[in-house]
Amino acid sequence: MQLRAADASSPRRTRSSRSSRSSRRTAPGSRMSIHGSFLSDDQFLCSICLDVFTNPSSIPCGHTFCMSCITRYWDQCEVWKVLLHAVSFLSLSLSERSHAFRLPLQLFQCPLCKKSFPKRPILHVNRTLREITEQFKSMRGGVPVGNGKEDQTLRKGHRGGSGHLMEELKKKMHKKHQDKHKIKGEHHTSTRFPPITNPQPSSVPDRISAAPPPPRQISPSNPRRRYTLSGAACSQNIPVCPIHQRGILMYCRTDQVCICPECEIEDHNDHDTVTVEAEWMETKPKLQGSEQEIQEMIRERTRKIEEIKMSMTEVEMAVERETASSVCMFSMLTSAIERSQAELIEVMEISRRAAEQQADSMIKQLEREIEELQIRDRALGELAQSDDHLHCVKTFQTLSSPPPSKDWSGVSLNCDLGTSAVYRTLATMVKKFQEELQKVTESGFPGPLIEPVPVQALPRVKRMQEYALDVTLDSHTAHPRLVLSEDLKIVWCGDRHQHMAENPERFDRVVCVLGQQPISSGKHYWEVEVGGKTDWDLGVARQSISRKGKINYTPQNGFWFLSLRDKSKYAFRTEPSTDVNLNLRPHKIGIFVDYEKGQVSFYNVDAKVHIYTFNDNFTENIYPFFSPCTNKGGRNDMPLIITPIVLTE
Missing domain, CATH: 3.30.40.10 (Zinc/RING finger domain, C3HC4 (zinc finger))
Incomplete structure (x- = not known):
């Protein structure tokens, strides 16, 4: 209308x-x-x-x-x-x-x-x-x-x-x-x-x-016009027709428009017309139904607004949750990759140094054998020029026998960089990450995506490093086959026994050596680089241990150390041995001793993870214990290196 x-x-x-x-x-x-x-x-x-x-x-x-x-x-x-x-x-x-x-x-x-x-x-x-x-x-x-x-x-x-x-x-x-x-x-x-x-x-x-x-x-002929809410009228609150200047009092149902009496006569003569008041009285009962309908529409839209607001709140919470989970996921992945990269570089550097030391040792040994063979060759040449037949016969028997030398036909430089274990660990981590990412794609973040591969994180590394002990090897306890560096920081197993003074402190059957520094109290920490060795023993031993003949390596006999055999089998020497499962092969071992608590703990320094802790009771002085094990024909001739402690953040 x-x-x-x-x-x-x-x-x-x-x-x-x-x-x-x-x-x-x-x-x-x-x-x-x-x-x-x-x-x-x-x-x-x-x-x-x-x-x-x-x-x-x-x-x-x-x-x-x-x-x-x-x-x-x-x-x-x-x-x-x-x-x-x-x-x-x-x-x-x-x-x-x-x-x-x-x-x-x-x-x-x-x-x-x-x-x-x-x-x-x-x-x-x-x-x-x-x-x-x-x-x-x-x-x-x-x-x-x-x-x-x-x-x-x-x-x-x-x-x-x-x-x-x-x-x-x-x-x-x-x-x-x-x-x-x-x-x-x-x-x-x-x-x-x-x-x-x-x-x-x-x-x-x-x-x-x-x-x-x-x-x-x-x-009356010139009334004063009063402007009311719908226009000019003679002091009445009635809208005025703009054409005839008459009050709008009628309603045309045919055209659905309000009109004045003049409009009804001129333009709506044959239409269905009633007064506005009559139309309103007839229409008014419908007002309640329309009002209820409008109010219901208002309530429906109000409910929809609340629903949208709740949905928006859920969206914001989901965004925060997804953001936190994704940041955590990518941070852990980035950290794991950076850690693996650093470990890989360090493993290759350790392998290079070990190969260099192995090559130097082999070259020196070959040079010594060459020097001995050259002396024998010169003696044979002089014997061939000699006219003293009796001397030649006696001397030839000595010179003709082969000198004691090593069979070098099966010996070669170890070119294994030791990176395969790092790559395997990284591949396992990436595979697990891909599996978890696929789950996230299908159902969203359920919780922590990547659990740390190691068993336990290294706690308070910097605090342990502050208890660093400057360990040096005790040459008086070294087995005759062990070769020590001049600074007494490196030890490896040679091919034959060396001429050493016999004393009660020296091990005569097991290729091992003790440190010079006794531990009788407090907390102490040192690190040993094992590189790509296939076998080794590291830990502590008490002062009164047996050093002659066959030894039973158990805590009851005064030995507390971690062992590696065949490049993959880790165990703590108890009776029977306690197997230790490691997902990540360590290249540097950290040993921490708390004398008062009777604790000996071992850590993977590069990965900053805990390996194993043994609790006992120390009643006398204990010493750092090192065994590079036999070289197994050159397969395990890499040395054990006592490395300086570097404080990390």
């Missing part, structure tokens, strides 16, 4: 005002002559209350009304528009209602020009116009428009002469000014209107020529 709003611009100027404008001219012999309509009351009337402005306020279209009038008008406008919209809404189908429900109501219009505003304008008092209005009210003496003796006096003054009029006006202005000054004590008013004690009639024509004309008379 459409509502025909009243026309905006009802002309405010009368014929007399237009004629008064045309009569404004400059009087001869004077500076300026202004017609009396300059102070016409029409210029200060509010189109809503039909009274002189009180706190005049201009709206965005430029028209001015009393602040209270325009505020009350827009308050009523909201209610009126909602009712009309409800009537129109109930006459629509469900699909049309859905569309109409989304259409905004243009609630706020100018009462004169009907210009609509999308939002309710913010009103402010026009201070300049308010001052002019107050002055005009003071000149009128507060008498209502069109009534009172003073208004008649003003009209008589206008007919009798401008000088007399101005005297009356100035007297009234001066008296009003003095009264206001006494009551309010406003100093600026007295400066704006100074008292006039002896006005001169001769000066009046230079300022103004006449008093304001009398206000227009209100009669």
Whole structure:
């Protein structure tokens, strides 16, 4: 349903005002002559209350009304528009209602020009116009428009002469000014209107020529138009037809539009028409159903908003969870790869140094054998030149027997870099990561993706390293086949026995050696590089152990050490042996001793993981224990190296 709003611009100027404008001219012999309509009351009337402005306020279209009038008008406008919209809404189908429900109501219009505003304008008092209005009210003496003796006096003054009029006006202005000054004590008013004690009639024509004309008379033929919430009407709150200027009192059901009686006669004569009131009384019972339907739509959308908000909260939580899990996953993967890379580089460097030491040892041994063979060769050459047959026969028997030498046919330099174990561990880790990543793709993050491959993380490495013990080998305890470096930090097994002084401290059957530093209290830590050796023993032994003949390596006999056999079998020497399963092959072993607690712990230094801890009770001095084991024909001839302790973060 459409509502025909009243026309905006009802002309405010009368014929007399237009004629008064045309009569404004400059009087001869004077500076300026202004017609009396300059102070016409029409210029200060509010189109809503039909009274002189009180706190005049201009709206965005430029028209001015009393602040209270325009505020009350827009308050009523909201209610009126909602009712009309409800009537129109109930006459629509469900699909049309859905569309109409989304259409905004243009609630706020100018009462004169009907210009609509999308939002309710913010009103402010026009201070300049308010001052002019107050002055005009003071000149009128507060008498209502069109009534009172003073208004008649003003009209008589206008007919009798401008000088007399101005005297009356100035007297009234001066008296009003003095009264206001006494009551309010406003100093600026007295400066704006100074008292006039002896006005001169001769000066009046230079300022103004006449008093304001009398206000227009209100009669049935010329009613004063009052602007209400739907347009201009004769003081009734009824919208006016913009074509016929009649009140909109009828409703055409055929065209679904509100009309005036003239419209019904001219354009809707054969249509189904009723009064607006009758239509509303018939439509009003449907209002409750429509209201319930709208409220249900509101509730449904409110529930949907809550549902969306909850979904958004779940999305944010899921993002935080996925972000944390993914960061953890990639951090662990990156850390594992970096660790493997560092380990691989270190393993290759250790293998290079071990191969270099092995090559130097083999070259020195070959050079010694070559030197012996060269001596024998020179002796045989001299024997061939000798004429002493008896000497030649005796000497030849000695020289002809092969010298004691090593069979070098099956000996070669160990070129195994020891990286296969690192690659296998890395491949296992990558495979596990791929499996977990596939699970994440299918079902999301269940929890920690990659568990550390080692059994237990190395606790407080830096603190243990602060207990570093500078260990050196004790040559008096070394087995005759063991070769020690000059700095007593490196030991490996040679091919044959060396000539060494016999003493009670020396091991005569087992290829092992003790450290020089006794441990009788406190905490101590040292590291030994094992490289790619296939067999070794590392740990501690007490001072009173047996060193001659066959030895049973158990804690009951004073030995606490970790062993490697056949390059892959790790065990702690107990009765029976305790197998230790390692996923990552160590290339440097850290040994930590807490004498008071009776603890001996072993760590993989490169991977920073714990290997094994044995608890016992120490009752006497203990010493670091080292055994490179036999070289197994060159397969296990890499040395054990006591490395300096480097503090790590």
